[in-house]
Amino acid sequence: LNPDYIRSFLFESKMMPSIWIVIRIDGCHFHRFSDIHEFNKPNDKQALDLMNLCAVAVLEEFQDIIFSYGVSDEYSFVLKKDSQLYQRRASEIVSVILSFFSSMYVMKWKDVFPKKELKYPPSFDGRAVCYPSAEILRDYLAWRQVDCHINNQYNTCFWSIVKSGKSKSEAQSYLKGTQAREKNELLLKEFGIDYNTLPPMFRQGxxxxxxxxxxxxxxxxxxxxxxxxxxxxxxxxxxxxxxxxxxxxxxx
Amino acid sequence: LNPDYIRSFLFESKMMPSIWIVIRIDGCHFHRFSDIHEFNKPNDKQALDLMNLCAVAVLEEFQDIIFSYGVSDEYSFVLKKDSQLYQRRASEIVSVILSFFSSMYVMKWKDVFPKKELKYPPSFDGRAVCYPSAEILRDYLAWRQVDCHINNQYNTCFWSIVKSGKSKSEAQSYLKGTQAREKNELLLKEFGIDYNTLPPMFRQGxxxxxxxxxxxxxxxxxxxxxxxxxxxxxxxxxxxxxxxxxxxxxxx
Amino acid sequence: LNPDYIRSFLFESKMMPSIWIVIRIDGCHFHRFSDIHEFNKPNDKQALDLMNLCAVAVLEEFQDIIFSYGVSDEYSFVLKKDSQLYQRRASEIVSVILSFFSSMYVMKWKDVFPKKELKYPPSFDGRAVCYPSAEILRDYLAWRQVDCHINNQYNTCFWSIVKSGKSKSEAQSYLKGTQAREKNELLLKEFGIDYNTLPPMFRQGxxxxxxxxxxxxxxxxxxxxxxxxxxxxxxxxxxxxxxxxxxxxxxx
Amino acid sequence: LNPDYIRSFLFESKMMPSIWIVIRIDGCHFHRFSDIHEFNKPNDKQALDLMNLCAVAVLEEFQDIIFSYGVSDEYSFVLKKDSQLYQRRASEIVSVILSFFSSMYVMKWKDVFPKKELKYPPSFDGRAVCYPSAEILRDYLAWRQVDCHINNQYNTCFWSIVKSGKSKSEAQSYLKGTQAREKNELLLKEFGIDYNTLPPMFRQGxxxxxxxxxxxxxxxxxxxxxxxxxxxxxxxxxxxxxxxxxxxxxxx
Ligand SMILES: Nc1nc2c(ncn2[C@H]2C[C@H](O)[C@@H](COP(=O)(O)OP(=O)(O)OP(=O)(O)O)O2)c(=O)[nH]1
Ligand SMILES: Nc1nc2c(ncn2[C@H]2C[C@H](O)[C@@H](COP(=O)(O)OP(=O)(O)OP(=O)(O)O)O2)c(=O)[nH]1
Ligand SMILES: Nc1nc2c(ncn2[C@H]2C[C@H](O)[C@@H](COP(=O)(O)OP(=O)(O)OP(=O)(O)O)O2)c(=O)[nH]1
Ligand SMILES: Nc1nc2c(ncn2[C@H]2C[C@H](O)[C@@H](COP(=O)(O)OP(=O)(O)OP(=O)(O)O)O2)c(=O)[nH]1
Ligand SMILES: O=P(O)(O)OP(=O)(O)OP(=O)(O)O
Ligand SMILES: O=P(O)(O)OP(=O)(O)OP(=O)(O)O
Ligand SMILES: O=P(O)(O)OP(=O)(O)OP(=O)(O)O
Ligand SMILES: O=P(O)(O)OP(=O)(O)OP(=O)(O)O
Ligand SMILES: [Mg+2]
Ligand SMILES: [Mg+2]
Ligand SMILES: [Mg+2]
Ligand SMILES: [Mg+2]
Ligand SMILES: [Mg+2]
Ligand SMILES: [Mg+2]
Ligand SMILES: [Mg+2]
Ligand SMILES: [Mg+2]
Ligand SMILES: [Mg+2]
Ligand SMILES: [Mg+2]
Ligand SMILES: [Mg+2]
Ligand SMILES: [Mg+2]
Incomplete structure (x- = not known):
């Protein structure tokens, strides 16, 4: 038995020095998780608060994280470009942040949902991506926020229509191909909702x-x-x- | 803003087909975690039971895991060699198993330690290693069990000496350079402990x-x-x- | 100026231990190269001899290569599974074998083609692939030989038809969808060629x-x-x- | 026989988008190659001319190379940061440039050394390294040029001493620990060589x-x-x- 030989199968992928590392985590099957735990649709303020509480704890724990952005069941953590956390080994960084986030989510659950039982352990997937310049990093974050906006606008319309008595497939076909402006008009005219007055947390992440x-x-x-x-x-x-x-x- | 361009920075490392994938997780700073939660030394049956409960849940959740082995604050999960879980993407597989394990650990804590409060969220690091043949895979597992044995024998002696009133540094220098047989003799003569009658869970993992x-x-x-x-x-x-x-x- | 920092950008990808490494090289744009150097169609014995001479030289130079297989403008070199050549660093192994092969090809050119001028420097691409078991490695080699057979049979028919006076597109549409047996019959009936008596070098690589x-x-x-x-x-x-x-x- | 399965073992490592790729090649065992081909010591103008001719040909062939720097038996080729050459696959880019360079070196040999026979095929190793910013890329190139200067200064002294009748080990111990200025003084006083008037090609690469x-x-x-x-x-x-x-x- 030769430990060095056995260890030699480990392939440690270090990320390039001097570029920004983004760790993105995303809830696994949160469609189901949100249903089972009866999250408000399309946005559950408490569920998002819980995500944010965990993100704050992550930043407290990992000094090298300079910024993070969350929306829906996902969170992106940006490490400073010269971070030496775990010698920049991808699987170590991803796994430790993700594991900490997951544990924290379960621990804080009862603080945010004092009356709701956590029915099963949530899990998240995680990955590391590197961005070589501040511009591209900002493009990455902009991409996530654009995604937030588009999804939120669609979901707000969708659930407004459904709550008004239509079926899900009716709502879907109604919205098919509509532009951003049309969606805002629909919300205003049909449901009296001025999209821009909705909570910033829902619109902006x-x-x-x-x-x-x-x-x-x-x-x-x-x-x-x-x-x-x-x-x-x-x-x-x-x-x-x-x-x-x-x-x-x-x-x- | 071009999502395809932004996505193109993601480097997905797929593991080679047709070989065994081992996911090894290990508690971060469990030296401190064990102290703060006053785990019995050198082995805390309940703490190990909790690890095992989580491992069982992992096997229930992930059908492709064929075997797992745990000792101390670590667990190794072996995926069948033709597993297509997450298309064999390393960071996905590691992160999802790890995240599930972490959440489960926190959820099951109160079942195993009904009277002990969980003081802070535990976290684990994770990694994937591949082994190309059954022999080398078995060597890997043997390596972990040998590690278990050596550590446990040492720790059993160490804490027996310490509990008998010696200081930690005295215990350390006393044990320095002793062979396996000498340690067993010490346990028997000084403390009346027949090493081979200790709980198999402690000796074998x-x-x-x-x-x-x-x-x-x-x-x-x-x-x-x-x-x-x-x-x-x-x-x-x-x-x-x-x-x-x-x-x-x-x-x- | 910190050399260690500059060196740290180098990412050395080592191949997994204890599995077979195959280095496959393939001529770049050999369609054009063969045309310009007026290689016989579909097979030029001298051009293939030159490839083989270079392969022999490669095996003489690199003791760890246990087997190699060549067809058309490509060659596959198999390293023994426990080879430590360049500590199994992929780019080093590929580049050194490839560079040696390329130099040798130019040097030996005049020996094989004493009357033909080498018009421009040939180049090859190279890559490393690993195979974890003898079975899969043999499947790899079988795949290359099947490819050789299929291409050779097709090309023999194609050029026989073209040499008989038909256009290339007529030959192509004639052969479209024909089975192996039909092609052999065509060769025999139309051109009096018994496929199985063609030079083994052309049929088998x-x-x-x-x-x-x-x-x-x-x-x-x-x-x-x-x-x-x-x-x-x-x-x-x-x-x-x-x-x-x-x-x-x-x-x- | 399933070609897709066999192909799936190929792991294609693409380099991160939007950063500079440097391909560095270096002659294998050129100590021996230079001896056998009786290159002038410490610098052989013709040998360097040959390297430069090949580099020019490489730039003519590969439009994406924006800059290259050569010294001794090595050359670094810098690809523009948004190059899509071979979809940025490392082994393809390295191998094709290297193979072309090697072939060219052999082809051009007789032009540069009309009276010297090429005794055996030279080979080079190659690798790809990425640099994420113009500053770090320039640091890389500066590092190579500093290396050129230090080696050239040392070698000029060393061979001057040896040519004056001393043994190699005497020359070595004489130079041990000397500073740049001391070396220049030695050259001037002992050998009447003003270092700064030596050919720029030798001093600067x-x-x-x-x-x-x-x-x-x-x-x-x-x-x-x-x-x-x-x-x-x-x-x-x-x-x-x-x-x-x-x-x-x-x-x-
Ligand atoms: N009701 C409700 N659902 C939410 C909320 N935030 C996220 N979700 C649900 C809606 C989506 O189905 C899901 C997030 O979408 P994903 O694309 O991440 O899908 P999902 O997690 O189901 O699958 P995945 O495992 O990530 O591929 O989470 C919320 O605030 N309220
Ligand atoms: N008292 C007690 N401690 C345990 C038990 N199982 C594990 N531990 C502690 C003892 C070790 O200090 C630690 C495991 O060793 P590691 O090498 O994994 O070190 P640690 O987790 O502190 O650091 P790491 O973050 O993994 O580098 O966990 C137990 O059953 N009882
Ligand atoms: N006339 C003739 N041509 C040959 C012979 N051996 C190979 N070739 C040519 C025919 C094919 O067009 C070419 C090999 O096919 P490939 O798929 O490797 O294509 P090619 O090298 O043109 O492109 P590539 O750069 O590899 O993508 O080489 C030969 O013996 N005689
Ligand atoms: N005489 C002479 N030798 C040269 C000239 N240029 C390079 N060389 C030789 C001197 C060095 O021994 C060698 C380059 O040093 P390297 O560190 O690359 O070593 P070498 O190629 O022997 O080994 P390697 O395979 O690269 O590890 O090439 C030259 O112009 N004249
Ligand atoms: O999972 P999605 O749809 O939110 O999008 P993604 O995570 O970027 O894609 P994938 O999981 O396929 O990598
Ligand atoms: O952390 P250790 O000491 O149990 O050993 P390892 O995890 O195999 O080593 P490392 O964390 O340095 O990869
Ligand atoms: O180049 P081909 O068509 O012979 O086939 P390949 O080299 O296996 O494919 P690719 O060059 O696309 O990797
Ligand atoms: O080969 P050297 O000594 O010129 O230096 P290097 O090529 O940068 O180092 P290595 O060959 O060990 O990667
Ligand atoms: Mg996803
Ligand atoms: Mg999700
Ligand atoms: Mg999501
Ligand atoms: Mg560790
Ligand atoms: Mg630990
Ligand atoms: Mg441990
Ligand atoms: Mg190809
Ligand atoms: Mg080709
Ligand atoms: Mg080919
Ligand atoms: Mg080198
Ligand atoms: Mg060299
Ligand atoms: Mg060199």
Missing amino acids: SSVFRVKTETSIRENGASVRKAQTEIITEYCNIIEQSFWESHPSILD | SSVFRVKTETSIRENGASVRKAQTEIITEYCNIIEQSFWESHPSILD | SSVFRVKTETSIRENGASVRKAQTEIITEYCNIIEQSFWESHPSILD | SSVFRVKTETSIRENGASVRKAQTEIITEYCNIIEQSFWESHPSILD
Whole structure:
């Protein structure tokens, strides 16, 4: 028995240095999970809160994560480009973040859903993707937010129609081929819903990230300014240039 | 914004066809986790039971896993060699099994430790390794069981010495360089412990696997034999040839 | 300037231990190369001899290659399963064999084609593929030989028809959908060619491999048997079991 | 026999999009090759000319190569960052460039060394490395040029000492631990060689790249300016900023 020989089968794939690593996790079969746990349709504020709580905990645990974005049953965690976490070994990074997130989801469940029993253990899949420039990384995040918007607009229409008494297939064929503007008009005219007044969390998804803050504290009678890092959750537009300009430290 | 371009950064590493895939998971910083949750030293039967419960659930969930072996804070899951689970994509397979295991660990905690609070979410790292022949796969498993044996023998001595009033560093220097036989003699002479009578779960680790069983049932007055598959947990020697000869169906 | 940092971008992909590595090379745009150098159609004995000469030289240079098979503008080189050549780094192995083959092809050109000028430097692409069992490796080689047979049969018919005065597109539509047997009948009836009497090199491709031989030599008046290894080129059926049974040392 | 199954063992590693790919080739055992072909020591102008001729041919053949740098028995070819050559498959790109270079080297040998016989086929190893930013790519090239300088300075001293009658080991121990300045002083004082007047090709290595030129041609009586791309070979400093500023089109 030669341990070195047995170990030699392990193929450790390290990610290229000096580029951004994104860990994306996505709930497995959350269509079923959401049904069984009777999440509100199309968006369940508590379910999203739970995802966000877990994301905040992930950022607290892993200092190298500079930004994260969540929507529906997925979350993307961005590591700083010179991160040396687990020597940049893909399977280690993905697995540890994912495992922590999963455990946390189960632990926090009862805090968010005090009256709902967790019927079976949720699981998520995970993967690592690298992006070599800040532009492409921002394109990645923009892509997720565009996805959020398109899905949310569609789902809001779909469930409004269904709740009004139509069948699911009627709702589907009604919406087929409609443009963004038509969907907004439908919501306004038929259901009195102004899409842009819906909760930003539903329309924009959730961004969890670090901000540098300064607080004045009293030390030996004098007022001293202290730099701190805080993790905040926002529901904002991350496609626009302005977000990144207001938070220049995120991508350096 | 071109989704295809953004997706093209994803590098999907598929594992070679027709060889065994082993997913090994290992608790992160379980030294600390075991301390904080006051696990018995060197072995905590309940903690190991919890690991085994989760492994059984993993085998129930993932049909392609043919065998698994656990010791301490680690578990190895062996997929059948022609498994097509997630098209053999490494990060998908590792992440889904790991995520399921982690969630299950938290969910089952209170069943196993009804009086102990889970203080913080446990996490595990995961990796996939491939083995091209049944012999090398068996060598891998033997390696893990040898590890189990060596660690357990050492730890049993170590904690016996410590519990007898010596300091940890005294115990360490006392054991330095001792052979297997000397350790067994020490246990017998100093502490009246016959190593071979210690619980097999501690000495051999846990094997969770499927067995084919047959039951006779009555159908329309006649007795009919029915083939079934059962998942069992055993604490047996998997290094010896005889185990694999008694269970030929595991590796085909 | 930090050389270690710059080197860290190099990702060295080592091939799994203990499995067979096949290096397949294939001429780039040999359609054009064959035209410009006026190779006989469909098979040019000299061009194939040149490929074979280079393959023999490759086996002489790289001791770890146990078998090779060539057809048309391609060659497959099989490394023994425990080869440590370049620590099994894929790009190193592929590139060195390929580079040697290419140089040799140009050097030997004038020996094989003393009256033909080499008009431009030929190039080949190369790749490494691993096969985890002797069966699958033999299936790989069988696949190449089946390909040889099918292409050769088709091409022999095609060029016979064209040489008889038909256009290329007439030949093509004539052959469309014909079975193996029909093609052989066509050759026999129309052109008096018994397919099975065509040169084995054209029908079966070329196998270049090592055989162990023994020679008796006189040493100090006594006759001593000496084991030797010889590299031979054969045009034989490598699909059938019998070839591998007659040469058991190739795959162990 | 299932071709799809056999093909499925091929693992095609594509390089990340939108980053620079460098193919570095290096002569195998050129210590021996240079000895046997009696190259001048430490630098053989003709041998380097041959390498450069091949590099020019490579740039003529592969449009996506924007820059290349050669020294001693090695050459680095830089592909533009959005190159789609062979869909960015590493082994294909490396092997084709390398194979072409090797063939060309043998073909051009007699042009450069009309009186020297090529004794055996040279071979080169090849590899692909990716660099995610223009800065790191330039660091890579600077690293190669620094290597060129250090080796050349050392070798110039070494062979001057040896040619003056000392043994190789004497030369070696004499130079051990000497600084750059000391080496230059040694050359000047002992051998009357002003290092900075040595041929730039030896001191700086060779850069082969494309430049855009404009020529005025007469068309229908009028003078028309025509843009052209030319491949040029220079022996210049590529570490300094100024080179890249004078050739902004190379890295965009
Ligand atoms: N009712 C409800 N369902 C949600 C909510 N967030 C996510 N879901 C459900 C709706 C979707 O069916 C599902 C997410 O879509 P996916 O494409 O990830 O599909 P799913 O997880 O079912 O399959 P997968 O295993 O990811 O391929 O989760 C929510 O807030 N409320
Ligand atoms: N008291 C006690 N501790 C245990 C038991 N099983 C495992 N442990 C602890 C002892 C070891 O410190 C640790 C397992 O060793 P590892 O090499 O996996 O180290 P650890 O998990 O601390 O670090 P890692 O993140 O895996 O590098 O778990 C148990 O039954 N009782
Ligand atoms: N006339 C003639 N042509 C041959 C002979 N052996 C190979 N060839 C030519 C015929 C085929 O067009 C070509 C081999 O087919 P391939 O599929 O490798 O295509 P080709 O090399 O043109 O393209 P590629 O760069 O490999 O994708 O080489 C020969 O003995 N005589
Ligand atoms: N005499 C002479 N030798 C040269 C010239 N250019 C390169 N060489 C030789 C000197 C070195 O021994 C060798 C290049 O060093 P390498 O580190 O590449 O070593 P080598 O190719 O021997 O081994 P390798 O297969 O690359 O590990 O080539 C030259 O212009 N003149
Ligand atoms: O699973 P989807 O549909 O959200 O999309 P994806 O995860 O990007 O695709 P896949 O799971 O097929 O990699
Ligand atoms: O973590 P260890 O010490 O149990 O051993 P390993 O996990 O095989 O080693 P590593 O974590 O360094 O890959
Ligand atoms: O190039 P072909 O058609 O002989 O076949 P292949 O080389 O196996 O296919 P590809 O070049 O597309 O990998
Ligand atoms: O071969 P060397 O010494 O020039 O250096 P290298 O090629 O960068 O190193 P290696 O061949 O060991 O990858
Ligand atoms: Mg998915
Ligand atoms: Mg999902
Ligand atoms: Mg989803
Ligand atoms: Mg570990
Ligand atoms: Mg551990
Ligand atoms: Mg462990
Ligand atoms: Mg091809
Ligand atoms: Mg070809
Ligand atoms: Mg071919
Ligand atoms: Mg080298
Ligand atoms: Mg060299
Ligand atoms: Mg070199």
